[in-house]
Amino acid sequence: AGADVSICIGDSTTLTGSGAQTFLWSPAATLNNPNISNPVANPATTTTYTLVTTDGNACSNTDTMNVTVNALPGVNAGADVSICIGNSATLTASGGQTYSWSTTQITTVIIISPTSFSTYTVIGTDGNGCSNIDSASVFVNALPVVNAGADVSICLNDSINFTGSGGTIYNWSPSTGLSNPNISNP
Numbered sequence: 001a002g003a004d005v006s007i008c009i010g011d012s013t014t015l016t017g018s019g020a021q022t023f024l025w026s027p028a029a030t031l032n033n034p035n036i037s038n039p040v041a042n043p044a045t046t047t048t049y050t051l052v053t054t055d056g057n058a059c060s061n062t063d064t065m066n067v068t069v070n071a072l073p074g075v076n077a078g079a080d081v082s083i084c085i086g087n088s089a090t091l092t093a094s095g096g097q098t099y100s101w102s103t104t105q106i107t108t109v110i111i112i113s114p115t116s117f118s119t120y121t122v123i124g125t126d127g128n129g130c131s132n133i134d135s136a137s138v139f140v141n142a143l144p145v146v147n148a149g150a151d152v153s154i155c156l157n158d159s160i161n162f163t164g165s166g167g168t169i170y171n172w173s174p175s176t177g178l179s180n181p182n183i184s185n186p
Contacts, residue, residue: 001051001063008130009069012042020053020061045069075124077136088113089138096124096132114138161185 002016017023017037028034030043041049046068054060075095083089092109093099100106102121112120121135146166154160164170164184175181 001049001065004066004068006068006070006128008128009044009071012040013067014038014040015049015051015065015067017051017053020055022054024052024054026050026052041067043067043069070126070128070130072130072132073124073126075122075132075134077120077122077134080137080139082139082141084143085115085140086113086143091120091122091136091138093122093124093134095134096126098125099123100125102135112138114140116140 002018005013007013015025015031015038017025023035023037025031025034025039026049027047030047031039031041031049033039041047046066048064048066050062050064052060052062073096075093077093078091081089081091088111090109090111091101093101094108098106099108100123101110103110103112110120112118117137117139119135119137121133123131123133125131144166147164149163149165152160162172162185164172167184170182170184172178172181172186178186180186
């Protein structure tokens with residue numbers, strides 16, 4: 001009936017019967033044709049196939065072979081991230097032993113600097129040779145349009161209110177002499 005084999009779930013394998021004129025494989029449910037020497041098997045779980053062969057003298061014999069079905073690895077490309085345009089993001093794959101990214105990099109960690117929304121796909125392969133795929137998206141946000149207000153001149157010991165706009169968090173510098181460097185209008 002041939003040597004035992006291992007496949008990944010969803011894959012198929014060709015069984016290799018020999019030594020007779022007629023062949024009968026069982027269980028037949030996952031075979032494309034149980035009455036040929038080399039049927040294609042597509043089991044969803046590990047299965048032992050039994051082959052009964054008969055020669056021209058009506059003599060029969062039996063052999064078995066195991067098809068071990070390995071689960072696909074739980075590959076993860078990392079969480080979706082948001083960055084500001086001009087910045088970089090780091091994506092870290094997990095769940096496999098080797099990785100191949102849509103960027104053509106073959107490493108666990110990639111650093112990317114997209115200028116617009118992008119999705120990155122990784123194929124992870126485990127020690128059984130089984131592969132799975134996952135993707136992560138990088139959202140790219142535009143930079144805020146910041147305005148510190150118009151340039152002004154003041155006399156010594158006078159004060160003025162700055163009128164910053166365009167953000168939600170402010171940090172004026174130098175902070176010396178400001179009422180609060182962390183508001184829009186110190």
